[in-house]
Amino acid sequence: MTDQPTPAPAGIDHAVLAELTRLRESIDNIDAAVVHMLAERFKATQQVGRLKAEHRLPPADPERERRQIARLRELAVSANLDPVFAEKFLNFIIAEVIRHHEAIAGDSGRAEA
Ligand SMILES: O=C(O)C(=O)C[C@]1(C(=O)O)C=C[C@@H](O)C=C1
Numbered sequence: 222m223t224d225q226p227t228p229a230p231a232g233i234d235h236a237v238l239a240e241l242t243r244l245r246e247s248i249d250n251i252d253a254a255v256v257h258m259l260a261e262r263f264k265a266t267q268q269v270g271r272l273k274a275e276h277r278l279p280p281a282d283p284e285r286e287r288r289q290i291a292r293l294r295e296l297a298v299s300a301n302l303d304p305v306f307a308e309k310f311l312n313f314i315i316a317e318v319i320r321h322h323e324a325i326a327g328d329s330g331r332a333e334a
Pocket residue numbers: 266269270280281282283285286289314315318319322
Protein backbone atom coordinates (compact mmCIF):
# COMPACT_ATOMS: atom_id res chain seq x y z
CA MET A 222 0.00 0.00 0.00
CA THR A 223 1.49 3.35 -1.00
CA ASP A 224 0.54 6.39 0.95
CA GLN A 225 -0.68 9.42 -0.95
CA PRO A 226 1.33 12.57 -0.17
CA THR A 227 -0.59 15.01 1.99
CA PRO A 228 -1.40 18.10 -0.08
CA ALA A 229 0.97 20.95 0.78
CA PRO A 230 -0.65 23.97 2.41
CA ALA A 231 -0.67 26.88 -0.03
CA GLY A 232 2.47 28.97 0.09
CA ILE A 233 4.62 26.47 2.05
CA ASP A 234 8.31 26.89 1.40
CA HIS A 235 9.75 24.19 -0.88
CA ALA A 236 12.65 23.41 1.47
CA VAL A 237 10.31 23.09 4.45
CA LEU A 238 8.09 20.73 2.50
CA ALA A 239 11.09 18.63 1.44
CA GLU A 240 12.26 18.38 5.09
CA LEU A 241 8.76 17.47 6.28
CA THR A 242 8.50 14.77 3.60
CA ARG A 243 11.93 13.35 4.54
CA LEU A 244 11.00 13.20 8.23
CA ARG A 245 7.63 11.62 7.46
CA GLU A 246 9.30 8.92 5.36
CA SER A 247 11.49 8.13 8.34
CA ILE A 248 8.44 8.02 10.63
CA ASP A 249 6.64 5.67 8.21
CA ASN A 250 9.65 3.31 8.20
CA ILE A 251 9.80 3.34 12.01
CA ASP A 252 6.03 2.69 12.28
CA ALA A 253 6.40 -0.27 9.90
CA ALA A 254 9.27 -1.65 12.02
CA VAL A 255 7.18 -1.25 15.21
CA VAL A 256 4.28 -3.17 13.63
CA HIS A 257 6.59 -5.99 12.50
CA MET A 258 8.30 -6.16 15.90
CA LEU A 259 4.94 -6.25 17.68
CA ALA A 260 3.72 -9.02 15.34
CA GLU A 261 6.81 -11.08 16.23
CA ARG A 262 6.27 -10.41 19.94
CA PHE A 263 2.63 -11.55 19.70
CA LYS A 264 3.70 -14.73 17.83
CA ALA A 265 5.96 -15.56 20.78
CA THR A 266 3.33 -14.70 23.41
CA GLN A 267 0.71 -16.81 21.61
CA GLN A 268 3.09 -19.77 22.06
CA VAL A 269 3.52 -18.84 25.73
CA GLY A 270 -0.28 -18.71 26.02
CA ARG A 271 -0.65 -22.21 24.58
CA LEU A 272 2.11 -23.56 26.85
CA LYS A 273 0.50 -21.97 29.91
CA ALA A 274 -2.95 -23.32 28.99
CA GLU A 275 -1.59 -26.85 28.41
CA HIS A 276 0.11 -26.83 31.81
CA ARG A 277 -2.67 -24.94 33.60
CA LEU A 278 -0.40 -22.04 34.50
CA PRO A 279 -2.01 -18.68 35.32
CA PRO A 280 -2.21 -16.21 32.37
CA ALA A 281 -0.49 -13.40 34.30
CA ASP A 282 2.88 -13.51 36.06
CA PRO A 283 3.12 -10.27 38.09
CA GLU A 284 6.70 -10.96 39.24
CA ARG A 285 7.89 -11.34 35.62
CA GLU A 286 6.03 -8.13 34.73
CA ARG A 287 7.71 -6.27 37.60
CA ARG A 288 11.15 -7.28 36.27
CA GLN A 289 10.21 -6.41 32.67
CA ILE A 290 8.97 -2.95 33.70
CA ALA A 291 12.10 -2.23 35.77
CA ARG A 292 14.29 -3.28 32.83
CA LEU A 293 12.31 -1.31 30.26
CA ARG A 294 12.35 1.82 32.43
CA GLU A 295 16.16 1.60 32.64
CA LEU A 296 16.42 1.10 28.86
CA ALA A 297 14.10 4.06 28.32
CA VAL A 298 16.19 6.36 30.51
CA SER A 299 19.39 5.42 28.68
CA ALA A 300 17.63 5.97 25.33
CA ASN A 301 16.24 9.38 26.37
CA LEU A 302 12.68 8.07 26.27
CA ASP A 303 10.21 8.97 29.02
CA PRO A 304 10.23 5.93 31.38
CA VAL A 305 6.62 6.64 32.40
CA PHE A 306 5.59 6.35 28.75
CA ALA A 307 7.69 3.17 28.33
CA GLU A 308 5.96 1.60 31.35
CA LYS A 309 2.48 2.58 30.11
CA PHE A 310 3.27 1.17 26.66
CA LEU A 311 4.49 -2.17 28.08
CA ASN A 312 1.49 -2.42 30.40
CA PHE A 313 -0.82 -1.78 27.43
CA ILE A 314 0.78 -4.59 25.45
CA ILE A 315 0.87 -7.01 28.38
CA ALA A 316 -2.83 -6.38 29.13
CA GLU A 317 -3.62 -7.46 25.54
CA VAL A 318 -1.36 -10.53 25.88
CA ILE A 319 -3.14 -11.55 29.10
CA ARG A 320 -6.48 -11.19 27.29
CA HIS A 321 -5.16 -13.54 24.56
CA HIS A 322 -3.85 -16.00 27.20
CA GLU A 323 -7.26 -16.04 28.91
CA ALA A 324 -9.00 -16.68 25.58
CA ILE A 325 -6.61 -19.58 24.80
CA ALA A 326 -7.13 -21.05 28.30
CA GLY A 327 -10.92 -20.69 27.87
CA ASP A 328 -10.82 -22.43 24.48
CA SER A 329 -8.67 -25.33 25.70
CA GLY A 330 -10.85 -25.68 28.83
CA ARG A 331 -13.96 -25.95 26.64
CA ALA A 332 -12.23 -28.43 24.28
CA GLU A 333 -11.52 -30.73 27.24
CA ALA A 334 -15.06 -30.53 28.69
O1 LIG B 1 6.22 -14.26 30.22
C1 LIG B 1 5.06 -14.63 30.40
O2 LIG B 1 4.73 -15.42 31.30
C2 LIG B 1 4.00 -14.12 29.54
O3 LIG B 1 2.88 -14.58 29.61
C3 LIG B 1 4.30 -12.96 28.63
C4 LIG B 1 3.97 -11.61 29.28
C5 LIG B 1 4.46 -10.54 28.26
O4 LIG B 1 3.66 -10.14 27.42
O5 LIG B 1 5.65 -10.19 28.31
C6 LIG B 1 2.49 -11.51 29.47
C7 LIG B 1 1.89 -11.80 30.67
C8 LIG B 1 2.64 -12.05 31.90
O6 LIG B 1 2.02 -11.48 33.01
C9 LIG B 1 4.06 -11.68 31.77
C10 LIG B 1 4.67 -11.46 30.58
